[in-house]
Amino acid sequence: MKTMLSRLGLNQKLALAAFVLGVLAIAASPYRGTTATIDTKALALEVATEADHVEPLDLAAWVIAGRADYRLVDLRGEPEFGQYQIPTAEHFPLATLMEAGLGRNEKIILYSDGGVHSAQAWLLLRASGYKAAYVLEGGLDEWKEQVLFPILAEHPNDFQRARDERLKSVAAFFGGQPRTGSRGGPVAMPMPGALPAPSVVGPASPGGARPAARKKKEGC
Amino acid sequence: MSAPFFKFGLFGDETSLVVAFVIGIAFGFFLERAGFGSARKLVSQFYLSDMAVFKVMFTAIVTAMLGVTYLGWIGFLDLSLVYLVPTYLAPQIVGGLVLGFGFVIGGYCPGTSVAASATGKLDGIAFVAGVFAGLFVFAEAYPLLKGFYESTPVGTVTMPQVFGLPYGLVVFAVVLMAIGGFYGASLVEKKFAAPAKE
Numbered sequence: 001m002k003t004m005l006s007r008l009g010l011n012q013k014l015a016l017a018a019f020v021l022g023v024l025a026i027a028a029s030p031y032r033g034t035t036a037t038i039d040t041k042a043l044a045l046e047v048a049t050e051a052d053h054v055e056p057l058d059l060a061a062w063v064i065a066g067r068a069d070y071r072l073v074d075l076r077g078e079p080e081f082g083q084y085q086i087p088t089a090e091h092f093p094l095a096t097l098m099e100a101g102l103g104r105n106e107k108i109i110l111y112s113d114g115g116v117h118s119a120q121a122w123l124l125l126r127a128s129g130y131k132a133a134y135v136l137e138g139g140l141d142e143w144k145e146q147v148l149f150p151i152l153a154e155h156p157n158d159f160q161r162a163r164d165e166r167l168k169s170v171a172a173f174f175g176g177q178p179r180t181g182s183r184g185g186p187v188a189m190p191m192p193g194a195l196p197a198p199s200v201v202g203p204a205s206p207g208g209a210r211p212a213a214r215k216k217k218e219g220c
Numbered sequence: 221m222s223a224p225f226f227k228f229g230l231f232g233d234e235t236s237l238v239v240a241f242v243i244g245i246a247f248g249f250f251l252e253r254a255g256f257g258s259a260r261k262l263v264s265q266f267y268l269s270d271m272a273v274f275k276v277m278f279t280a281i282v283t284a285m286l287g288v289t290y291l292g293w294i295g296f297l298d299l300s301l302v303y304l305v306p307t308y309l310a311p312q313i314v315g316g317l318v319l320g321f322g323f324v325i326g327g328y329c330p331g332t333s334v335a336a337s338a339t340g341k342l343d344g345i346a347f348v349a350g351v352f353a354g355l356f357v358f359a360e361a362y363p364l365l366k367g368f369y370e371s372t373p374v375g376t377v378t379m380p381q382v383f384g385l386p387y388g389l390v391v392f393a394v395v396l397m398a399i400g401g402f403y404g405a406s407l408v409e410k411k412f413a414a415p416a417k418e
Contacts, residue, residue, distance in 0.1 A: 021286045022395030026388040030292020030299045105227045
């Protein structure tokens with residue numbers, strides 16, 4: 001065997017190496033399948049430190065600022081999405097999330113009604129190599145509580161007055177209505193479906209195609 | 221760590237220019253080392269007396285293909301983020317023919333002409349000037365050519381998709397083609413060898 005190898009020239013040796021690698025590659029698929037392994041400790045740490053969360057008011061600020069460096073994913077069913085969605089959201093039900101064409105290098109923010117589905121989707125995404133997946137804290141429920149129908153102080157002091165002004169303008173932008181009183185109190189929250197849709201110059205039309213301006217110029 | 225490095229934000233736009241510069245210099249260096257800074261060497265490919273262009277290019281293809289396959293397999297490279305040039309069938313065939321005619325007539329392709337200019341070859345410098353003149357004409361004529369330029373779009377397709385074969389099998393087939401091609405090239409070289417100079 002050794003003498004056979006030593007009799008080959010460099011070119012033949014390289015050709016042989018390429019052949020062996022080519023044979024082994026028959027079994028290869030460079031695309032990821034549906035199975036994944038996770039670093040449980042790293043993920044547990046992310047969850048424990050709440051590094052996986054985006055606060056509703058932060059997201060609201062990003063939408064208002066027209067930031068284009070994130071993708072907001074609505075995981076709910078079709079009827080719910082049709083009734084109301086956070087501006088700039090795209091609709092991918094949980095079962096189709098992996099084939100949705102999200103990039104592993106993109107910042108992905110997930111939301112559902114509460115937090116359960118988005119947390120599950122977060123784990124799936126993180127496990128299959130999506131590095132920057134986040135969960136909207138509290139989901140759409142908390143979005144309503146904090147952004148659309150925030151509770152203003154009944155007898156505000158100076159600090160609260162400034163905060164309430166900010167909350168009012170944010171709620172107005174998204175077509176919501178601030179409330180006074182206690183959380184979950186007597187003021188009934190209107191169905192968000194009845195809200196006028198805000199005109200957002202955002203990164204995406206809801207559920208629609210990505211605008212061309214967002215894409216980096218590639219190729220030569 | 222994951223690749224592509226730029227897509228995962230390992231470096232930004234400015235640094236990417238530095239990276240491109242380093243890769244470009246390395247590309248030019250190896251073109252020159254392969255003898256591709258000489259129009260004689262390049263054109264002898266078309267007279268079948270020296271198949272170095274074929275061998276070097278096919279070696280590069282096989283090396284890159286195996287590298288991408290294995291890096292993707294071990295999960296280091298996310299292939300879905302690697303940019304693929306979209307296919308426009310008719311304009312790319314015509315474009316390839318135009319480039320091929322230019323290659324035979326001028327003795328260089330765009331990359332090798334720059335390598336030749338870097339070593340001070342006058343024909344290389346003339347070729348680069350021609351490339352820029354052609355670019356200027358193309359850019360000015362673009363409104364007229366736009367319809368054809370964007371005709372027969374096929375999208376971003378890969379060989380495994382077109383043939384409906386498993387990815388690994390196509391890789392193996394290309395390796396076989398290369399090895400067969402190299403053997404065939406050595407036979408062709410013997411047959412069409414340039415007559416020895418006195």
